[in-house]
Amino acid sequence: MPNIHINMLAVLIAVVANFILGFLWYTPLFGKAWAKEMGINTDQKPPASALAKGMIFMVIGNFLMAYVFAHNMAVWNPLTWGQPASTMSTTGTAGSAAFFTWLGFYFPGELGRVAWEQKSWKLFFINSGYHFLMLLVAAMILAHMY
Numbered sequence: 566m567p568n569i570h571i572n573m574l575a576v577l578i579a580v581v582a583n584f585i586l587g588f589l590w591y592t593p594l595f596g597k598a599w600a601k602e603m604g605i606n607t608d609q610k611p612p613a614s615a616l617a618k619g620m621i622f623m624v625i626g627n628f629l630m631a632y633v634f635a636h637n638m639a640v641w642n643p644l645t646w647g648q649p650a651s652t653m654s655t656t657g658t659a660g661s662a663a664f665f666t667w668l669g670f671y672f673p674g675e676l677g678r679v680a681w682e683q684k685s686w687k688l689f690f691i692n693s694g695y696h697f698l699m700l701l702v703a704a705m706i707l708a709h710m711y
Contacts, residue, residue, distance in 0.1 A: 570639060655709055663697065
């Protein structure tokens with residue numbers, strides 16, 4: 566029987582770190598390009614209620630992602646199953662978890678947006694890059710605080 570342990574402090578730190586990453590990614594780094602690709606008029610400031618709703622939903626989404634990701638990482642940890650520890654480094658484990666989760670669950674969705682929703686490749690790279698870094702940040706925090 567597995568002994569799944571989730572460090573809630575690590576989950577909460579991952580949520581905060583990814584909230585900051587999302588702010589940086591979609592504001593100063595790629596905000597204008599992202600808005601243009603999404604067809605958002607940057608001359609008009611959205612109402613405060615829309616911004617608050619977006620931030621609340623982002624925190625909820627970051628929490629769900631970090632919590633489920635922590636669970637998935639724990640399940641793949643041999644220690645969870647009473648087996649000897651993996652010889653892979655903690656950083657290697659986190660990198661693998663982030664890459665394969667991104668490749669299997671985020672990358673295909675972004676490809677679908679290009680194929681079916683006629684979104685641009687530029688938007689694909691902006692969003693896919695964010696999703697990969699988001700997972701990598703969370704995985705590093707979760708793995709190092711396990």
